[in-house]
Amino acid sequence: MITTQGLCNLVKLEELDLSSNGITGELPTCWQNMTSLRVLFLEDNGFTDNVASSPLTSLTSLEFLSISGNYFDIPSSLSPLANYSRLKVLLLDDNKLTIDPKTIDLSSNDFPGPFPAWLLENNTKLENLLMANNLFVTLEVPLMTPRNLLVMDMSNNDVRGELTTEFCINVTNLNHLNLSANRLEGNIPSELGTIKSLSVLDLSHNHFSGELPIQLLDSNSSLRKLNVAYNNLQGEIVFSGNTMNQNLLYLQLEHNMFNGDLSFLSSLVDSWLLDVSNNIFIGKLPRSIANMSSLRLLDLSKNQLNGLIPQGLFNLPQLEYLALSENNFSGSLASSFIAPELRHIHLNGNKLNGSIVHLLPNGSNLVTLDLSENEFFGSIPYWLGNLSQLNILLLRGNSFYGTFPKQLCILKSLSMIDLSKNNLFGRLPICLGPMNFSSRGYADKVDSTSVPHIVGFTTKRRFDAYKGYTLLNMIGLDFSYNHFSGEIPPEIVISQDMLMLNLSHNKLTGHIPMSLSNLTKIESIDLSYNNLIGSIPEELTQLISLEVFNVSYNNSSGAIPNKNQFGSFIESSYYGNHLLCGLPLSNDSKKSCTKAKEDGFIDGETFYISFGVSYTMVLLVIPVVLFINPQWQQGWFHYVELVITTCRSLFITCYYFVQDGFRKLSSGPTI
Structure with a gap:
């Protein structure tokens, strides 16, 4: 056995080589203090220690460990060595592997x-x-x-x-x-x-x-x-x-x-999970699919299926996840959704049509509703306000019309809402303010199945698929390509955790609200193709996470901020604003702010303020000067009297001239 205590005092030792020395017995317990050790050679000795209880477990700085040719008792799982995060070489051969x-x-x-x-x-x-x-x-x-x-x-x-x-x-x-x-x-x-x-x-x-x-x-x-x-x-x-x-x-x-077709599903009436997405299946859904009472997840998305969706599919008692997206299904939906466990509905990218006002789903557990890229029309239904657990609402690319559905303001768990590419009009409501756009409510609703939950959403100028933890953290609002008008309400800042805001291609007016500077995590803001006026708030430069900013084709004016992230935005972010100036606008498209000032450019507000101040100063200066100098005072009064006399004489002369002319016209021509 090793009896010397000399090694135990070398707590800062980094390399130790005791190989081929015929040393027997267990390792000294004091070695556990040699935490700086990076290289350790113990091979070809007679050590008989159990690795799980030896000082080796404390040497977490090791990069090279060789204990070959000993009698160490090593568990097959190697769990005692699990803390060796820096280990690059491990030699264990010719030991006793405990299995x-x-x-x-x-x-x-x-x-x-x-x-x-x-x-x-x-x-x-x-x-x-x-x-x-x-x-x-x-x-x-x-x-x-x-x-x-x-x-x-x-x-x-x-x-x-x-x-x-x-x-x-x-x-x-x-x-x-x-x-x-x-x-x-x-x-x-x-x-x-x-x-x-x-x-x-x-x-x-x-x-x-x-x-x-x-x-x-x-x-x-x-x-x-x-x-x-x-x-x-x-x-x-x-x-x-x-x-x-x-x-x-x-x-x-x-x-x-x-x-081929899906006729084989008729042989799986007791199945719990069926995922045949992203294949080339064709044809209609077999009617037997509506009898699969044990089915919990059904994903048939991204195939070439067509025809009507069987009404009974929405009535399956155990169904939690239904994905029929990106096929060629047509017709209207069933008159009601009564599946009590249904939490995720993905019907996007089909040819479904009709109104959904009377669907009246018993959907208190519904977490995701994706009806985007179909041909639905009519108003957005009031029953959405009953979906207290709804986290994701995607109605993009349909023909819904009417004003903003105020029933959405009742929903406190929304994290993603996409109403883009519809025919909605009117003002954006201030009721959005109290909404608790948060992903916290969604965390408990992630499917326990092995099929990932995927949702498509447009952000940073591209359409992306979000899933897993990325989806949990995605908070966004997209009202683009509609006919919304009026000013952007400050209450649009529905959550400081919002990552995406898109109000482009509407008829919005007024100024860009400074409240947007409260979106501390925002990554994308698109306000393009509206009628916004005024300057870009300097406060927006505080948004250090902002990657995309677009105010093109508005009526914005003034200097473009260039601090922090704003120094990286490209010229196309500001196209179509003829009163904007400064970088990154090119010399051909817009003169610099300095050049604009030299050319006498001044905005209306500055003009009125300058004129008012100057006029007031003149009215105050004249009485003061006349009071101080009596000679100027006498001259001033003489000048005023002369002006009055002259005006009076001109008035009398004009009066008699007009009277004489009128008399001659009244008496007629002289014979």
Whole structure:
């Protein structure tokens, strides 16, 4: 054993090499104070410590650690070394690896190289092999793979090549197989369907091609969850014998190239989740879809489906998420939404029409309503005010008309509202002020399913898709391309957390409200194509997060602010304002503010103030001067008397001249 205490006093030591010295026993506990140690060589000795309780766990500054060729007791999870955030090299070979007889968890360690098949050969009782989030590049399991192996997770590695038939034969008792987020290619082997115990299969986010093996959809299969999303699969989906599959509850086929119709949905009447979005499916929805009483999530978006939407689809008792966006569905919607659990409705990008005034949904739980880019008309319905949980309202690109729907002011949980590209008119109401545009209410409403909630919204001059935490933090208001008039109310500042405000392409008048300077997190303000007047408030330069600012084609005047973010805005942000001056306007489009002043340019307000001051000064100066100098006073009175006498003489002369002329005209011509 090491008995010297000399090393214990070297608390600032950075490198220590004790390799090949035949040292035995445990590490001194005082080593835990050597927190500055960066390099430690202990290989080829006889240390017998348990790593989990040794001083090694305290040496978090280590960048290089070699304990090879000892008798250290090392758990397979390597959890005692989890705090080594700076570690670049770790050598553990020729030690005692302590392994749970049922579970090996080596996840999230960035282990490179081929799959360690020896772990399966040497552990006959192994049930769970968890090796996600590493850098393994191959996947070859030995013939003697433990028959007890139930769970295998190799997701998010760098595994390449094809999934072989031999692999499927050697894992005959698997219950859960996750190979997602790798680089696997080729066809999905049909032998996977022969693993009768397989309940969960996730092959998503790979490069598989070809058709989906019919064996995986067999009615005798035990599969409950099948995820092959984000691959290059194609062909039609066919169920063996066209029989009903009561086991398959989760089916995810999104982001592939599957085609054909959706008749196979008739075999999945007990499913909970169906996502076939981003494929090439055609035709109408089967009527049987309205009988899927257990369905919680249905996503058929971004296909080529057409026809009417079955009325019963909105009445499913368990349905929480419905996405039929970007298809060719037409006709009007059902007369009512009565699904009690429905929280997200995405019907955007279709050819739906008619009025929605009488839908009257029982939607107290509704969080998202996206009806944008359709052909709906009529007024925006009053029942929106009953949706107390509504966070996202998107009605963009329809033919809604009327004044601003005041029922929206009742909603206190809104975070995104898009009424752009409609026929709304009238003034923007001040009732927006009390609205609590906040994402806090939405945080509890995020779907528990694995399908991401995605919403499209225009900001920073482009249309983007928002999802996940980005969506949670998105707070915006878009009233562009309507006919709103009057001044912009200061109450438009509905939340200091707002990121986007778009009031462009309306008929708004008046000044830009200084209250916009309270939007401390705003990233985009678009007020273009209105009739706004006056200067751009200098206070807006305080908005350090502002990336896009556009007031083009208004009647703004004065100097353009150039502090902070305003120094980076391009010339097109100010086009069409003939009374604006200063950078970034070019010499050809607008003279500088200095040149404008030299040319005698002065605004009306300055003129009236200057004239009033000058006139008042003249009236005050004349009496003061006359009072001080008697000679000037005498001269002044003489001048006034002369003017009065002259005017009187002129008046009398004019009077008699007019009277004489009038007499001659009255007496007629002389014969």
